[in-house]
Amino acid sequence: MNEHQQTLWQFMHEQSDKLFAQTLQHVGLTFISLLFAIAIGLPLGILIARKRKLSGTVLGIAGVLQTVPSIALLGFMIPILGIGAKPAIVALLIYALLPIIRNTYTGIIGINQHVKEAARAMGMSKSQILLKVELPLAMPVILAGIRTATVINVGVATLASFIAAGGLGEFIFGGISLNNTNMILAGAIPAALLAIILDALLSLVQKMDFKKLRKALYVLPVAILILGGFYALPSAYGSSLTAGFTPEFMGRQDGDLGLKSIYGLKIHTIVISDAVMYKAAFSKELDVISGYSTDGRLKAFDLKILRDDKSIFPPYYAAPIVRDEALKQFPQLAETLNLLAGKITDSVMTDLNYRTDYLHQTPERVAKDFLISTGLYKAPKNGHNGVVRIGSKIFGEQYILAEMYSMLIKGNTDYEVSTKTGLGGTKICFDALMNDQIDFYPEYTGTGLLVLLQPDPKIAKEMAHDKDKTYDYVCTEFEKKFKIKWLKPIGFNNSYALMMLQKQSKDLNVNTITDLKNYLDKN
Amino acid sequence: MIQLKEISKKFGDTLAVNKASFKVEEKETLVLLGTSGCGKTTTLKMINRLIEPDAGQVFINGENITNQDPDVLRTGIGYVMQNIGLFPHYTVAENIAVVPKLLKWDKEKIKVRTRELIKKLHLSENSLSMFPHELSGGQQQRVGLARALVTDPSVLLMDEPFGALDNVTRTSIQKEFKGLEELKRKTIVMVTHDVQEAFELADRICLMDKGKIIQIGTPKELLYQPVNDFARKFLAGQRLALEFKVVKIQDIWPYLPKGALQDGKSLSADLNVWDAMELLRSSDRSELLVSGTDKESKAINFEQLIKGFNQFQNAQVHE
Structure with a gap:
């Protein structure tokens, strides 16, 4: 546990520049959107306090907006506002709106009628009553709304990183996809602290008596503006691209x-x-x-x-990996699978992926077209000499490869084929292979090295940039450890x-x- | 001078005020008296347009108020209300300064006038920086009064001004109120449901019921010449106490025995019977020396006082 904390501390220390920038962005996002939410919510709240008939509609709409899941809301924003700060600020402001409108409304209608009447009776105009009587008296309630909105915003702002608006979400979601606990905590802890600190500060303002509150009200907008300005800071030093x-x-x-x-x-x-x-x-x-x-x-x-x-990007050359048992059982298999070796270059694979992903052609058709154009396609022999089981991971490229192998086996051998495509991920695919559920599937050298073998980082680093060394290393290690053979690489390299x-x-x-x-x- | 000409106001289907007309002379205090829901407060609020009448006209100093900007009109009229209605977020000084600020008085003028007023209203200097919730009910009402008087408006409207106070405080503030020089030069319309208060403070009383004016007259007229059963019954419960207050030594002067000349300080015949009885009760004197308008002095004891009062009463009934 102690060690764990230390490494978190080390991580935060190492990444302190980024952490600082993200925190600034996070605070900035929170307060820019809060500022806009106040600018819209306060007048709306005043309006519906004047025209009560509108209150149901306005509060209803704000309430519905509040219930839209935050990720969905961010998603809706992209086609309208693109990515980056704009959609994030708009989404955050929508979340902050309801508490501000509702509290402004309840704050104003909750003011003692006699005080309002006294204001009128003394000859104050409507705007004077609003500015000198209603708003100051409703202020504690309005501030409570602003406080709620701020805390909501700190939380939702973590999602802004999805659409490139920055903030502490970068660490949180980066950490989740990298399975790096320290990174998650480096984002989550400051975000939680921010929420707690801001909540405490605003509760202090809210509890002030009228005398102090009056002074605080001059300071508050300035403070919000300055904090909102933080957002501009990290992006201020930029580059031309x-x-x-x-x-x-x-x-x-x-x-x-x-x-x-x-x-x-x-x-x-x-x-x-x-x-x-x-x-x-x-x-x-x-x-x-x-x-x-x-x-x-x-x-x-x-x-x-x-x-x-x-x-710097290690090679991820694709090649079929086969159980030794299966190679023994199907003597023609290795030879058949190697028909594809060296045949598919990066650009060819890109093109094939493009046809499935963007032209929405079936993997089967794409595979067949390719085999025909390279002269590898042969009509199925419909043999009955045992069943070869092919696996694939759950993305387009793997489906296409599985189809190609299926056609090659059917056309060149007497084996039957069953395909088990769409196996969740590397781990599931590999477990299926190890447990004799499938006979082979296409794997990538980089994945074999870094995910399946996980050698000492020093060894990994040494060979990760050399495609031949990596290939040789996984070949020998897989044979030794798993009794699995890497056949010849297909040719393309699917790396970062x-x-x-x-x-x-x-x-x-x-x-x-x-x-x-x-x-x-x-x- | 305030004049109402047949003003009416409807709320939904209820006729809250039905063709009310009256005139309040300069420096006169008119009290609108009646049970709750009789339309007295509505009538009052139509004078400064807090409520707009459906029909009829209101004139202040000869000018039709519907032709004036309501905000400007209201800054020129003092208003004291039942729930005091002080701004809880303003200090006492700021509360008093509301209207002067609207009228853009300079700071020094506001300060001087505020000092002057709080002295007259027996408020302490250091209460100026306090907030309303830090004051007692009586003090709050004094501040409410100061707020209404600060610009020295010629017209003052008061809506149950002592309604929120306890009995003891109310009586003492009423007394002060009566003695306040500032108020004596104002045209005042005041609303109350308290008969005692109306008789204490009014020059004339306007008795209302169900939106209609039943009778307008001096307290004495209301007591001794009620126009109908309602007017008679309205005062019935407290009749004797009211009569003691309304009737002055001067009124019963003919029924008092010519007493022997005595030395000492004599009281004015303006004294009412109630106060005279209280003086006889509280002091160890058995007789009061009163000097009438004819420079004649009479020494009266408790029995003579009651006897004279009874004779006066009988004479009124037979009139």
Whole structure:
């Protein structure tokens, strides 16, 4: 436990720059949206206190908005407002609205009628009554609403990182996708502290008597404005280009950390979820994004991969892995599967992925078209000499490969085939193989090394950048440990990659990551 | 001077005020008296347009108030209300300064006037920086009065001004109120349901029932010349006490025996019978020396007082 705490402390210490920036962003997001929520909610609350007939409708709408799940709300915002600060602020302001409107309304209608009548009887105009009597007297209740809204905002603001608006959510969700507890806590603890501290501070303001409250009310808007301004600070130092990286990429040595330490890349970075990243790059909100090198969206959005000239991204070459038992049982299997070896390059795989992911062609058709065009396709022999069981993970590329192998086996051997596609993840696929539920599936060398073998980090680091060494290492180790054989690589490498729009890459003459660094240093 | 001409007000289907007309002379105090729901408060609030009449007109100093901006109209009229209605978030000084600030008085003028008023109303200097909740009910009502008087308006409206006070405080504040020089030069309309209070403070009383004015007259007129059964019954329970208060030594002067000349300080014949009886009770004197308008002095004891009062009463009935 002690050790655990220390490492959390170390993590926070190491990442203190980022932590500080994220905290500032978080506070900023909370208060900018709070400011707007007050600017909208206060007048609305006053309006419905004047025209009570409207109160049901207005409070009803604000109530319904409040019940929309926060992630869904952020999702709705993207088509309208894109990514980044704008949709995040709007979403947060919507959450903050209800408590502010409702408390302004109840605060004003709760004021003693005699006091209001006295104000009228002394000749105060409507606006004077509002400013000098109603608002000051309703202030404790309004402040309670603002306090609730602030605490809600601190919580919801963690989700802003989904749409590249920053904040402590970057650590929390990065930590979740990397399964890094320290990273999660480094985001979650400051977020919780923020909520507690702000709540306590506002409760102090709320409990002040009228004399002190009056002074506090001059300070409060200024304070909110300044705190809201924090949001602008971290992005103030920027670069000429903007990068969007997934939370996972941000935390990996073969990701942002490597880009910084090995290339010395200094680029203004926003954290964004995988789902919206490509669209944002296409609409030029982002200049550089992280992605996978055979992703079909590369083609769909006309992106170019920047060559990893210092090879920080370890190779993820795909090859079928087969149980030794199965190879014995089906003597023709290895030979048949190796028919595909070296046949599919990165760009070919990208194209195939593009056809399934974006043109929505079935994996079967894509596989068949490819085999026919390379002359590998043969009509099924309909043999009955045993059943080969093929597995695949749950994404497009694996489905296509499984189909291809199925067709090759049927056309070249007398074996029958059963496919078990869509096995949840690496762990499930591999367990199925180990437990004799499937005979083989396509795996990637990087995954084999880092996920399945998990060797000493030093050994891993040493060979992770050399594709042949990695392949040799997994071959021998898998044989030794699991009695599983790696057949010949299919040819493509599905690793992490940095991407840029084709046109921009040409315009800036940036083709490698080093080019990118040099460009950024100059501009 | 305030004049109401046939003003009416309906709330839903109920006619709250039905063609009420009266005139309040300059420096006169008119008390609107009646049970709750009789329309007296509604009538009062139509004078400063807190409630707009459905029909009829109100004139203040000859000017029709519907032609005036209601906010400007109200800054010119003092208003004291039952629940005092002080601003809880303002100090006493700030509460008093509300109307002067609306009229854009300079700070020094407000300060001087506030000091002057709190002295007259027996409030302490250090209460100025206090908040209303730190004051007693009686003190709060004094501040409410100060707030209404600060700009020295010629017209003052009072809605059950002592209604929120306990009996002891009420009696003492009423006395002060009566003696206050500032109030003597004002045209005042006051609402109350308390008959004693009405008789104590009114020059004339306007008795109302179900939105209608039943009778307007001096307290004495209401007592001795009630226009109908309602007016008679309204005062019935407290009749004797009221009569003792209304009738003055001067009124029963002819029925008092010509007493022997005595030395000593004589009292004014303006004294009412109630007060005279109280003096005889509380002091160890068995006789009071009173000087009448004819410079004649009479020494009267308790029995003579009661006898004279009874004879006066009989004479009224036979009139």
